[in-house]
Amino acid sequence: MLDSTLQQLGSALRARQISSVELTQLYLDRITGLNPKLNAFITVNPEMSLVQAREADARIAAGQASALTGIPIAQKDIFCAKGWLTTCGSKMLHNFVSPYDAHVIGRFNDAGAVNLGKTNMDEFAMGSSNETSHYGAVKNPWDNARVPGGSSGGSAAAVAARMCPAATGTDTGGSIRQPAALCGISGLKPTYGVCSRYGMIAFASSLDQAGPMAKSAEDLALMLNVMAGFDERDSTSLQRDKEDYTRDLAKPLNGLRIGLPKEFFAEGLGGDVAQAVETAIAEYKKLGASVAEISLPNSKLSVPVYYVLAPAEASSNLSRFDGVRYGYRAPEYSDLADMYEQTRAQGFGAEVKRRIMIGTYVLSHGYYDAYYLQAQKIRRLIAQDFTEAFRQCDVIMGPTSPSTAFKLGEKGDDPVQMYLSDIYTIAVNLAGLPGMSVPCGFGANNLPVGLQIIGNYFDEARMLNAAHQYQLATDWHSRAPQGI
């Protein structure tokens, strides 16, 4: 049951072979058993989950079930869910019970899915290792001494450890793809604007995008069918016709043109990761795809550009946390200004403070042009590189992360090293393109390696097709950590 696909779970539910209450309880028990070790969930609320499960069972009994009805889904704790504690991994929101649903949560509710709990994450999604969470680090299910990646580390670990059938994540600079790679699961960041950001606690608004994390590309497609869609409450939500993201899964890959950016296979890439990715590319050739080298000359600047733009946007977004309307307020203060200062000094962790300082600095008078404006100009150059590249290929492939999962504490004192672990994922966010990661083998110490697939704007169905055909030919995606 724990290794079942979403399609199989849905069929079993609709055939009344298992009830949603039984399935939800199965996963709740598993969370009870594993969470003390892995710390993948911040909040579990069995009562609320089981209420939804009973409603789903009634809906199934009435013959009104859709694909995900009755299936428990873990939600990243960045999504506001009515009546649920929603912390965003921060002390600042340690007591915030959301009075409303994010659009994505509402879509899952409408589909009859069960909210299984809220997963751990880096504080305000700022991190690549899940170590900045106020609620403690998440452990990688493949090796508990290692990080799961971040910021959607709790979701990735939960899927890998089979504590949920699938989960949601968000990706600002790689926060779905990098933890998916490090935990050996599949994850997709859609084109910017495909999933509404309403009720998704904002980090860098021009980059943030929600997406699914699951065991296979087929499951990702079913999840995205629910998550995607126009929402007038998000001014950047795109008005497009509804898509069925499963429509192209079965297509053969004959004639698919794959571009390999030479910059992604240069210095800094781990030998074990390179080998696994090259083996995956060879498999694609066997499946009928052609391969050509391409160049993304400005992609090497994506990390510095990102660490100007994302903190700049974050410093503005996080100013809402002032201890007045919701969340944490310092217990002692002398006047209003002191209340703001104490609240923020105590409520935010070190990485969040660091990014607020960077953001306010690069936006300050006299530095704005040299940093913020220059970064926005290079952002356009990076996006143009992709436009140029997609004239020569249909999808771009390469490693998701330069290394497999690193040890807990290994990069904690060195933010620059931590930032560089997102070197292959950030450019995709800057351009607003869709990107995904699928398991493609194992590196040193038997740790999973992720293959990144980048598509052109709105080409999610083609990427899912490429990933699904690969997963039909290989079994990396079905490997689960031992002893779990």
Added chain:
Amino acid sequence: MSEAEIETSRSQLSGIFALIEEMQAIDTRGIEPMSHAQDVSQRLREDTVTETDQRELFQSVAPQVEAGLYLVPQVIE
């Protein structure tokens, strides 16, 4: 921030800005800044009330409220 935190932060921020400085090597004359991933204009909507009054619900999560108002330390003497 404590004195010890200030020292650590100073050296970490210097490292980050050394990385950011790599941007200055690029000639961006004539390049239009890109502020958003999609070149779409902001939607306009009818100027009508779309939200219902949920003051009690929203204030139920506030640190301090009284008589429907958010309480903060005295600002004006």
